[in-house]
Amino acid sequence: MQGLMMEMPLLISSILQHAARHHGDTEVVSRRIEGDIHRYTYLDCERRARRLADALTKSGVAMGDRVATLAWNGYRHMELYYAVGGMGAVIHTINPRLHPEQIAWIVNHAGDRHLAFDITFLPIVEAIAPLCPGVESWIAMIDPDRQPVSDKIGSLVNFERLLKSGSPDWVWPEFDERSAVGLCYTSGTTGNPKGALYSHRSSVLHAFGAALPDAMGASARDVILPVVPMFHVNAWGLPYVAPLVGAKLVFPGAQLDGASIYELFETEKVTYSAGVPTVWLGLLAHVKQKGARFSTLERTVIGGSACPPAMIRTFRDDYGVDVIHAWGMTEMSPLGTLARLQNRHLDLPPEQQQKILEKQGHVIFGVDMKIVNDEGEALAWDGSSLGDLLVRGPWVVREYFKGEGGDPLRYDAQGRGWFPTGDVATIDPQGYMQITDRSKDVIKSGGEWISSIDLENLAIAHPAVANAAVIGVPHPKWDERPLLIVVKRAGVELTRDELLKFYEGKVAKWWLPDDVQFVDSIPLGATGKILKTRLREQFADYRLPGL
Numbered sequence: 001m002q003g004l005m006m007e008m009p010l011l012i013s014s015i016l017q018h019a020a021r022h023h024g025d026t027e028v029v030s031r032r033i034e035g036d037i038h039r040y041t042y043l044d045c046e047r048r049a050r051r052l053a054d055a056l057t058k059s060g061v062a063m064g065d066r067v068a069t070l071a072w073n074g075y076r077h078m079e080l081y082y083a084v085g086g087m088g089a090v091i092h093t094i095n096p097r098l099h100p101e102q103i104a105w106i107v108n109h110a111g112d113r114h115l116a117f118d119i120t121f122l123p124i125v126e127a128i129a130p131l132c133p134g135v136e137s138w139i140a141m142i143d144p145d146r147q148p149v150s151d152k153i154g155s156l157v158n159f160e161r162l163l164k165s166g167s168p169d170w171v172w173p174e175f176d177e178r179s180a181v182g183l184c185y186t187s188g189t190t191g192n193p194k195g196a197l198y199s200h201r202s203s204v205l206h207a208f209g210a211a212l213p214d215a216m217g218a219s220a221r222d223v224i225l226p227v228v229p230m231f232h233v234n235a236w237g238l239p240y241v242a243p244l245v246g247a248k249l250v251f252p253g254a255q256l257d258g259a260s261i262y263e264l265f266e267t268e269k270v271t272y273s274a275g276v277p278t279v280w281l282g283l284l285a286h287v288k289q290k291g292a293r294f295s296t297l298e299r300t301v302i303g304g305s306a307c308p309p310a311m312i313r314t315f316r317d318d319y320g321v322d323v324i325h326a327w328g329m330t331e332m333s334p335l336g337t338l339a340r341l342q343n344r345h346l347d348l349p350p351e352q353q354q355k356i357l358e359k360q361g362h363v364i365f366g367v368d369m370k371i372v373n374d375e376g377e378a379l380a381w382d383g384s385s386l387g388d389l390l391v392r393g394p395w396v397v398r399e400y401f402k403g404e405g406g407d408p409l410r411y412d413a414q415g416r417g418w419f420p421t422g423d424v425a426t427i428d429p430q431g432y433m434q435i436t437d438r439s440k441d442v443i444k445s446g447g448e449w450i451s452s453i454d455l456e457n458l459a460i461a462h463p464a465v466a467n468a469a470v471i472g473v474p475h476p477k478w479d480e481r482p483l484l485i486v487v488k489r490a491g492v493e494l495t496r497d498e499l500l501k502f503y504e505g506k507v508a509k510w511w512l513p514d515d516v517q518f519v520d521s522i523p524l525g526a527t528g529k530i531l532k533t534r535l536r537e538q539f540a541d542y543r544l545p546g547l
């Protein structure tokens with residue numbers, strides 16, 4: 001027997017319609033490439049998104065067509081999310097920090113028909129336009145009086161002029177909620193990048209899950225500033241979450257330095273933010289140097305790579321800001337787990353609470369997880385058994401775009417598919433998951449695993465260390481041993497032995513790095529994460545002392 005409730009498809013357009021109708025005067029504020037601060041409301045945003053959708057329809061964009069963006073976080077990017085997705089086409093957000101050749105490859109692989117870009121990225125567009133014959137128009141997201149000219153780009157269109165050619169009477173269509181809405185390519189550390197193709201259903205369910213109090217916990221009382229870019233897994237869903245709950249949105253545009261972000265936090269009374277750890281290093285350094293405080297900021301989601309415990313402590317103890325440590329991946333839309341305290345933890349002493357908050361956290365309803373050994377057998381949730389982390393859920397990929405890489409899933413005895421995350425983790429009896437490493441970054445010494453994340457976190461807690469990374473280097477007896485690579489803070493002295501002494505008593509003796517190498521900078525990937533592949537190349541000829 002079937003239930004007798006309405007079949008209303010879960011479509012992302014309904015999120016913006018809800019915001020326009022029920023939070024119509026709530027603001028969306030953007031720092032623009034033009035140099036000013038732009039502000040309007042969800043009502044304005046929805047109206048412009050509809051005009052844009054009509055304009056795109058008139059220019060031939062149909063259901064399932066891909067429209068790409070190379071853009072910062074801003075209101076026009078938000079309008080594209082909803083116009084393109086809402087009309088049944090697919091918004092393909094591209095990371096502009098990738099190499100132009102890789103961007104061209106992605107554009108062609110995705111079959112993008114149009115590409116909208118912030119004019120910061122004009123040089124990239126000029127470089128890739130001749131390589132991407134399938135792109136019919138290149139849409140500059142800028143006021144018409146600032147429209148660039150270029151003889152290298154065939155069809156260069158202005159975003160505002162395009163939008164004006166659409167009618168505000170256009171109506172959002174209803175269609176199958178399983179239709180594709182967004183396309184994001186993984187960073188492609190091994191081989192070519194692969195596309196995760198989100199559906200309306202998966203995106204709406206993810207937004208619901210993300211908004212839950214023990215997940216991101218957003219509400220209409222919040223002012224949300226996503227520092228995490230809209231080209232990094234949809235800014236972790238925040239452009240959907242904020243209108244869903246009716247929170248004010250603040251977009252930082254191209255200025256992601258500590259001073260600019262801090263200024264927006266204060267002037268717009270931001271309560272909530274999100275970004276990768278490297279972003280907050282810059283912000284905290286700025287705030288410390290100025291002796292400033294956060295007047296309204298209450299909490300920030302930090303994820304994408306392990307958040308150093310020292311950062312969680314600094315935010316809480318020095319600035320009264322709660323860090324919500326989160327874990328996820330492109331293939332998971334991206335949210336999987338978040339570390340929040342539960343009722344049973346409230347009476348624990350602060351150090352024990354801190355230990356829980358340092359973990360990658362508890363799943364949100366909608367995601368299931370398990371850890372398995374090499375034979376695929378499920379391991380105990382005892383907080384110490386280490387295994388490959390597998391997940392399943394309605395916002396986890398089933399396969400990659402165009403079937404790239406074949407069937408990625410592993411099947412259990414019931415024939416249910418699980419997605420292998422490539423992470424190695426423990427799960428404690430209360431269901432809190434902790435990542436020790438990516439499987440390819442794990443250091444195997446004498447048959448036992450050493451966590452590079454733990455060693456990095458300890459190094460970063462040293463006051464003279466600005467950034468640190470640990471990689472495994474070959475050792476004839478132990479197979480691999482950890483090498484600590486460190487960037488010192490400007491103007492401070494620090495020796496190898498001082499740093500190694502700092503580890504004593506904090507980790508098992510055999511975990512101690514065998515050597516320390518000081519460098520000027522550590523290579524970061526397109527999403528601000530440490531590029532271990534590059535580091536391993538850089539240190540390919542390195543030999544441990546005494547070998």
Ligand code: ADP
Binds near residue numbers: 186232304325437
């Ligand atoms: P992107 O950053 O583009 O989403 P991926 O999807 O490749 O790139 O990144 C997902 C991976 O990032 C995870 O599998 C995990 O290894 C790592 N990661 C994400 N969040 C965390 C976290 N909080 N702690 C440790 N590792 C994390």
